Amino acid sequence: MEDESYQALNDNTPFVAWIHNISLNQQKYMKSKFNELDLGHDVRYIMFIYDNPNCSQEDVANMFCQSKGNIAKTLRKLEEQGFIQREVNPENRRKYMLNTTEKGRNLVPEYRRISKDWEMEVGITEDDIEVKRRIIEIAKRGMNLIEDN
Secondary structure (H helix, E strand, C coil), rough: CHHHHCCCCCEEEEEHHHHHHHHHHHHHHHHHHCCCCCHHHHHHHHHHHHHHCEEEEEHHHHHHHCCCCHHHHHHHHHHHHCEEEEECCEEEEEEEEEEECCCHHHHHHHHHHHHHHHHHHHHCCCCHHHHHHHHHHHHHHHHHHHHHH
16 A cells, blocks of 8 residues: 555656665664664765775775765764774775774674664565666666766
8 A cells, every 4th residue: 555645756756766765765764773873874884894805995985986085084984983994005005995893893793684674674585686686787887887988
């Protein structure tokens, strides 16, 4: 049963708007469960760094389509809060390697558990693995389109 307040949302709404809606609603749900942290979308950077040890600020900027300046500012904040650490890359002293701290590593399993709860609540199941793969494929193609131009 559809709520009347969502009548304006229909099949003509752009696909990317639905993806954005899912992302924002998931973030609102997560914030309600982690309200003492108030990390908002910044938690995605902690998750990425956790999953990609020794990644660079440029890797983070590319993944999230953010400017290097915005990423540097956010990472500095996450470092000050004790979630990540930046170390100079010994192979290129002008770049940093990023890793999660113990505080960041402790956050990830709890965040993932609550994220799975959200997925179950909205109806995402293991049967949706092909949909997930396809969305990842589309995201990668989109990043390549930007790189090629």
